[in-house]
Amino acid sequence: MGVIQIMSPSLANKIAAGEVVERPMSVVKELVENAIDAGSTKIDIYLEQAGITSIKVIDNGSGMVKEDALLAFERHATSKLRAEVDLFRISSLGFRGEALPSIASVSDVTLITSTGEDLGTLVHYRAGKLVETGTAASKKGTEVTVKSLFFNTPARLKYLKAENTELSYTIDYINKMAIAHPDIAFKLVNNNRILLETYGNNNIIQVLANIYGLEVAKMIDVIDYRDGLFTLKLYYTTPEINRTTRNYITITVNKRLIRNNELTKAVLEGYETYLPINRYPIAVLDITVDPLLVDVNVHPAKLEVRLSNQEHIKTVITELIQKKLKDLMYVPKVVIREPFIEKQEVNVKQEEFDFTNQNNERDEVKELFTDKFTLKETDIKMDTNNSTSYIRSEPEYEIREEKAVVKTPKLPKLYYIGQLLGTYLLAQNED
Numbered sequence: 001m002g003v004i005q006i007m008s009p010s011l012a013n014k015i016a017a018g019e020v021v022e023r024p025m026s027v028v029k030e031l032v033e034n035a036i037d038a039g040s041t042k043i044d045i046y047l048e049q050a051g052i053t054s055i056k057v058i059d060n061g062s063g064m065v066k067e068d069a070l071l072a073f074e075r076h077a078t079s080k081l082r083a084e085v086d087l088f089r090i091s092s093l094g095f096r097g098e099a100l101p102s103i104a105s106v107s108d109v110t111l112i113t114s115t116g117e118d119l120g121t122l123v124h125y126r127a128g129k130l131v132e133t134g135t136a137a138s139k140k141g142t143e144v145t146v147k148s149l150f151f152n153t154p155a156r157l158k159y160l161k162a163e164n165t166e167l168s169y170t171i172d173y174i175n176k177m178a179i180a181h182p183d184i185a186f187k188l189v190n191n192n193r194i195l196l197e198t199y200g201n202n203n204i205i206q207v208l209a210n211i212y213g214l215e216v217a218k219m220i221d222v223i224d225y226r227d228g229l230f231t232l233k234l235y236y237t238t239p240e241i242n243r244t245t246r247n248y249i250t251i252t253v254n255k256r257l258i259r260n261n262e263l264t265k266a267v268l269e270g271y272e273t274y275l276p277i278n279r280y281p282i283a284v285l286d287i288t289v290d291p292l293l294v295d296v297n298v299h300p301a302k303l304e305v306r307l308s309n310q311e312h313i314k315t316v317i318t319e320l321i322q323k324k325l326k327d328l329m330y331v332p333k334v335v336i337r338e339p340f341i342e343k344q345e346v347n348v349k350q351e352e353f354d355f356t357n358q359n360n361e362r363d364e365v366k367e368l369f370t371d372k373f374t375l376k377e378t379d380i381k382m383d384t385n386n387s388t389s390y391i392r393s394e395p396e397y398e399i400r401e402e403k404a405v406v407k408t409p410k411l412p413k414l415y416y417i418g419q420l421l422g423t424y425l426l427a428q429n430e431d
C-alpha cells in the first residue's frame with residue numbers, strides 16, 4: 001500500500017505560514033498590503049508589545065461582503081488573480097491567496113469588514129479553526145486583529161528577538177511603505193505611542209520629513225527620468241547628508257517595496273568618491289515598469305522581484321546620480337605651471353589637482369578668487385566637508401585655475417601624519 005497522503009488544509013496552512021509569517025512585521029506587512037490592494041487611503045496600525053501581544057490594522061478600503069470575508073481565510077482564495085496569464089501582469093501587492101489563512105493558522109484572528117452598504121461581517125479564527133462568525137457595524141473598510149501570534153508554534157515564538165528589535169523591523173517597514181505610498185495616510189502606534197503619522201496628501205517630501213527630519217528633507221532633490229523601458233523618480237540627498245547603513249535607500253517597483261542589492265549598488269556607485277567610506281546616502285527609487293517585465297513570484301515574502309531590464313536600469317541610475325553630483329559639486333581644474341617637486345615624506349604625484357568644493361549657497365563660502373592663488377611652504381589645505389586636500393613642501397609656486405572657493409576659517413599650520421580610512425588626511429600641530 002502506498003504511503004503518500006495529501007495533507008490537511010490546516011497543516012498546509014501552517015507550513016505556508018512558516019514562509020509567510022516570520023515575525024510580527026510579516027503580519028503587519030501582509031495586512032497593510034491587503035489594505036492597499038483594497039484601495040485604502042487611510043491605514044492605522046496599532047501594536048501592543050511590538051505586535052507580539054496584538055496587531056490591529058484598520059483600513060477604509062473596499063471592505064468585503066460576508067461570502068468573501070469567509071472565503072478569504074481559505075487557502076488559495078484570492079480576488080487578485082483569476083487566470084494563469086494574470087500571473088505575468090500582476091499589479092496588486094498580493095496574489096497568492098495565502099496570507100490570511102497562514103496568519104490564522106498561527107494566531108487568533110478577528111476580521112471585521114463591511115462594504116458600507118449592508119451590515120458588516122465578523123469572522124474569528126484561532127489556530128486555523130473557524131470559531132465564530134457574526135455581524136458587525138456597516139462602516140466601510142476592514143479591521144483585522146491578530147492576537148497571540150505563534151502561541152501554537154512555540155519554536156517560532158522563541159525565535160523572536162527582543163521587543164525593541166521586533167518593533168524596529170515594523171517601524172522600518174511602515175516608514176518605507178509610507179514613503180512608497182505618500183497618497184495614503186499611515187498611522188503606526190505601539191503601546192499607545194504614535195511612532196509615525198503621515199497625511200496621505202501625496203507629498204513625499206513631507207513624508208520624508210516625518211521620517212528623517214526636516215533638515216534632511218530640505219536637502220532632498222528629485223530626478224525625473226523616463227525612457228522606453230521604464231520610468232524613474234529618484235529622490236536623493238547630497239553627499240553631506242549620509243548615514244552609517246544602506247538601509248536608508250528605499251526601492252519600489254510598481255509601488256511594491258523591494259530589496260535589491262544590485263539597484264542599491266547602482267545608487268552607491270553613483271555616489272562613489274563623493275561619500276566617505278562606510279557612509280551611505282538617503283535615497284528613494286520609485287521605479288515603474290511594464291508589469292510584463294517584472295517577475296514578482298520569486299520570493300516567499302514577495303520582498304524581491306526579478307526585473308528583465310535590470311542592467312539598463314542600473315546604468316541609468318548610476319549615471320543620473322553621477323551627473324547630478326558632478327554638476328552640484330564645484331570641481332574646477334587646477335593646472336600647475338611648474339613641475340611639481342616631490343619630497344620624501346609627502347607623497348603627492350599628480351600633476352593636476354581637483355579642488356572639489358561645493359558651489360552651493362548653503363556653504364559658508366567667504367571669498368571667491370577668480371585669478372590665482374599661491375601656496376606657502378608646508379601649507380596644507382583641507383576641505384573638511386569633502387575629501388579634497390593637498391599638500392606641498394617646496395617654496396612658492398603658482399597654481400592657476402579658473403575659479404577657486406576658499407573657505408574660512410583658514411586652517412593653521414599643520415604637519416601631515418598620514419591617511420585614515422582611505423578618506424581623511426590626518427595632521428597635527430603644536431596646539
Ligand SMILES: Nc1ncnc2c1ncn2[C@@H]1O[C@H](COP(=O)(O)OP(=O)(O)OP(=O)(O)O)[C@@H](O)[C@H]1O
Pocket residue numbers: 030034035038059061062063064072073077078079080093094095096097098099100101141142
Ligand atoms: N483589508 C482588506 N480589504 C478588502 N479585502 C481584503 C482585505 N484583506 C483581504 N481581503 C480579501 O481577501 C483575499 C485573501 O487575502 P490574502 O491576503 O489571504 O490573499 P491575497 O492578498 O489575495 O494574496 P497574498 O497571499 O499574496 O497576500 C484577498 O484577495 C482580498 O480579496
Ligand SMILES: [Mg+2]
Pocket residue numbers: 030033034093094095099100
Ligand atoms: Mg494579501
